[in-house]
Amino acid sequence: MIYKGHIIWVDDEVHHLKPHIMFLESKGYKVSSVTNGIDADSLNKKNRYDLVLLDQNMPGLDGIETLKKIKSHRESIPVVMITKSEDEWLMDEAISQQIQQFLIKPVSPNQVYIACKQILEKNRIIQDKTSADYLQDFQKINQDIDFISSPDAWWNLYLKLVKWQIKFEEHADLSLQNILADQIKTCNQLFTRYIEENYEHLINDKTQSLFSPAIFEKYAKPILEKKNKVCIIIIDCMRCDQFLSIYSHLDSLFNMDISYHLSLLPSATPYSRNAIFSGLYPDELIKRYPKQRDLFSNSSQGLNKYENELLIDQLSRLKMEDKKVHYHKIWALEEGKRFSKKINNLLDKDVLALVVNFVDMLAHDSSKMEVLKEIIPDDIGYRHTVKSWVKNSWFNDVLKQLSESNFEVIITSDHGSVKVNREVMVSADKDASSGVRYKYGRNLNTRSKNVIKIDEPQKYRLPAFGPQFNYLIAKNDSYFLYPNDAHKYKNKLLDSFQHGGVSMEEMLVPVIKMKGFK
Template sequence: MPLATILWVDDEIESLQSQKLFLENKGYSVHTLTNGFDAIEFVKQQPVDLVLLDETMPGITGLETLAKIKELNQQIPVVLITKNETENLMDEAIGSQISDYLIKPVNPNQVLLSLKKILDNKRLVAERTTSAYQQQFRNLFMALNSNPDYNEWMDIYKKLVYWELEMEKSDSPEMQEVLQSQKEEANTEFCKFVCRNYLNWVNPRSDDAPIMSNTLFKFKVLPHISKEVPTFFILLDNLRFDQWKAIQPIFAEYFRILEEDTFYSILPTATQYARNALFAGLMPLEIEKQFPQLWKNDEEEGGKNLQEDHFFHAQLKRLKRDDIKHSYVKVVNHQAGNELVNNIHNLLGNDLNIIVYNFVDMLSHARTEMEVLKELASDEISYRSITTSWFEHSPLFQALKKIADKKINLVLATDHGSVRVNTPHKVVGDKQTTTNLRYKHGRNLNYEAKDVLAIRDPKDAGLPVPTVNSSYIFAKEDGYLCYPNNYNHYVNYYRNTFQHGGISLEEMIVPVIKMTSK
């Protein structure tokens, strides 16, 4: 089986027989023709992996032949071989979508290098990726087993995401399986780590705690606000670190990325808790105490995230930063997105502009409900791909492009991530028990202790006590919490959906990215 089928078209092909032989000895099948007309007929009738095409031939030129070949099959790579180095010829050739060009006289190694670059690139990258991960596997394994602290956990998760994205280039299902297994092991250890340390981070407030939702603005955003350069703080809801990495190249075209960091979402890793904590700069229990009329518990009617701007005003006042001139915009539908595009220039007069953009969360909920989205976002790779495709065509990106040439700073963050759930856990509770799949609170909850982190007294975790004797439970790893009635239906309905509220690397370790205009 040849490595690839090459068609070489040159009116002096007889003088290139040694080159043909050289490529055949390297494992390629090489067909030779002397003119463009025959080449076009050949491509019509035979599968070809690459065409080597002489530019100057009698009858029909290389560029004319190239145009006809591309009409027949846009995907065939064509390498133009020419004596002519004039700039306008090169422009025309590149505009006609050649994959490479070589200047005569060509030597066999030049041709081989071009073939490898075009045809073998994917295979070579895949092989290198697999080999590099094999070398890193042991380092990651040792890091997991060396009792990492919260900074080291952020580093481990970033490395796992890096390899997950790299493995997309590899066609080795075995290595992808090994990585998946390593990720699962990391999540198991991470959940143990959070269970041991979480209450110390939030109550009493430890000096040795990671930056979390409630301290993000204080430590990561407000110190960098200046009167000279406006800052845009964009909260893209439910954005995991791997989804950030997928859209990073789009941002990098327009902005200089200064710092790619992560922080810890509080528990529950759900919008109502994590996002309110972020804007208030307080844990949910403190928000409820300071704003009893504004905080709503899970079971109460009405929107749970309608007071973010009010909470943020109070945070600025508490931190004595209420001299910061700021705006707050929430985008929950396409029309609001278009209004942002039209209004973005008017925000440049503020010191700080907060833009809360809801899409990824809607995507994850819609994916649960709609069969077509389950097909489109069946796994992490396609989930990232949909997020990228959405962002590229979103009003948010249009708005950012409009101000990319202005002197601005940009901070992109999120409230929490999500995890794909696969392992159902049975939970029994009374009528007051909440319906969330990754966390629940209520009285008399019945569950398997090993499946969850249980907080008997919510105040210990900085959480409100919705009803007397309420306790909270948080699902770990890829677990989801189902009631016994109609159990099998719900198990099957929610399996392999993206959920949030519990404890996993994907939900808790989330991006905060600092950028500036180029």
């Protein structure tokens, strides 16, 4: 018989509970028993029990006093109180001491067994079930993946894989996590092939509203047409798995509905976020705004510094120029705190547009700072860091205030990021852009097959600045190096999170529509 744990049962009438103890022992538990709290406390200091079953009405120390002594020695030990008392004060006191369950006598052996099983075997049962369900899903995904032929189908597949990632953080063994990682890698290769073969058609299909330029019209405009207020929050560089890791927290504040959009290529802020605020593709953007053309052609800093103007112009084109707008970009902690304190003064606006750079800064700085590489060495570390930030920063205060307001909220990102580990050598002149996962300039070249080479930018709705102007877009988990300084930058960039290329993580971006409960 498999040993399932050691239980101590504390009850002054424990001699009447022999049938219960024998039943638990028949199920694989070792059960020790004592008749008073003093002995229970003494034994708890000498032995490591997995669970305490505790009566309330005992001579000497009562159940609550015994519970406090036991918890003072080992706070994490789970406790089930089993007593005749139905007093509500006792239930409240026991719950405040963080007991796991409260059972009212008389109880059957099976009731006690179920309580023990739920506490001591829960993780194993969930892990076994999770593993079995994933292996079944693994086979179905492998059968179906060759027949995926639409962005919607790719989103549904990716969402399913990400949900498995979240589940596996707590309830799967390392071997299954490795299987899932390999499956995601295979899916990414096929997704990349799909994008390579279909992107040109999708982006030029006027019946589609899949890409970054459609977000405001598709999600915010219907809200404004109903005379309601909308807040659109763009968390730069936030991925689907990071969104799902905070989903339960958001669910405590809002009713939610999740959808998606496709980031433009390159999957980078100058293209995708400008597209969200302007409602325009990059080739349209530079025609309408000559100053943007100058910034792009010179690979200048500040490619997104006109977002407020772009948004106001988009509202005008949508015949909503009468809407009162406030745009705010938050790039530092103190700025976020200031915004959270003044948001109540902005609730008279029709449109709040908020850009938050924390996640993007985290990705960029992880390639520069060794301490960040240790904090976010992988996807799990990245998710945990983002989740902790959302729950403990000024941003949580903003979400709480929005949930109590009349605003409907849309949270999305401009693109995601991917961990890179395969270098690709490229050749370019000194005026080429400096991106790690995408480059543009004149006569860019590479021999690698892990790159999409765009020699006719207009077919991808991208601007071209002169003859022989082209783009290189990294595929899967590759990143770009120049041969003359490859060693220097390889050590810096390897295993860092980057964006601009083609992967599910970068291009399949959640859109979460939220409304408070009031």
